[in-house]
Amino acid sequence: MAPRKMIDASAPAEGGGIALAEDVSAGPGREDPLFINSLAKGLGVLKAFDGDWDALGLREIAARSSISMGAAQRITHTLVRLGYLRKDDRTRRYRLSARMLDFAYHYLHASPLYEVAIPFVASARDDCRETVNVAELDGPEVVAVIRMPSQRRMNPTSTIGRRLPAFCTAGGRAQLAWLPQDELADILDRTDFQPRTPRTITDRAEVERRLEIAQREGFALVDEEVNLGEIAVAAPILDGNGRPLAAVGVSTSTAHWTVEAARERLAPVVMETARRISRSLRGWKPF
Structure with a gap:
């Protein structure tokens, strides 16, 4: 039996006027065999934190990134482990971490x-x-x-x-x-x-x-x-x-x-x- 996917039960309900991000499933991956759809989804999660929002819950991230809850959970978990997202264990909400600035630093100094x-x-x-x-x-x-x-x-x-x-x-x-x-x-x-x-x-x-x-x-x-x-x-x-x-x-x-x-x-x-x-x-x- 396949393991059940864990869902963040404390995340806010869907809806509430959350703006949807671009649907990566309808993007270039459909025509480009070299396109890595999972990478595009991960970047879409990071782009969900666009400055107009405070810390985001899992359902908000999934909605704004146009991905499933299961995918949102796996991607956010990975990004937390890598240090690019921070998670509040009490509220189970996420923020970008200061490590995101590494990309700007490397770009400018390259x-x-x-x-x-x-x-x-x-x-x-x-x-x-x-x-x-x-x-x-x-x-x-x-x-x-x-x-x-x-x-x-x-x-x-x-x-x-x-x-x-x-x-x-x-x-x-x-x-x-x-x-x-x-x-x-x-x-x-x-x-x-x-x-x-x-x-x-x-x-x-x-x-x-x-x-x-x-x-x-x-x-x-x-x-x-x-x-x-x-x-x-x-x-x-x-x-x-x-x-x-x-x-x-x-x-x-x-x-x-x-x-x-x-x-x-x-x-x-x-x-x-x-x-x-x-x-x-x-x-x-x-x-």
């Missing part, structure tokens, strides 16, 4: 971009006294990989690893504007043009027009399209072939800066910083 860019980013921050970021393009999104906060304006919600839509961010537009037309079209085809503020430009044709302006001027400027009260300026970090590797940007408050002042004083800072980083990385390519 790339020359991080080591090379840090002194230039620090210099730019000291020069303009505003928060300076470096972001990499990842499909239709940008991911923050370096952040040097301003001493006078702290934004605790913006951290390394944060993802934002590329179409409406300065760092995203600064990289999209330098992509070949076929790659740009592919990314825009996959973009969900949803507004983040009442000022977000969601018309694709207008976004493309802004990209043309950014390419012509050498920088992208976004006025309250991601967060109300925020202006951002960014310029691309380019490889030797003129392909964007990342973008360096400055974000600041409309309480301290106007769009005109940002163009006049911040745009030269990000363009010069991007040029210096690009020169220092000359000859390096991600692949």
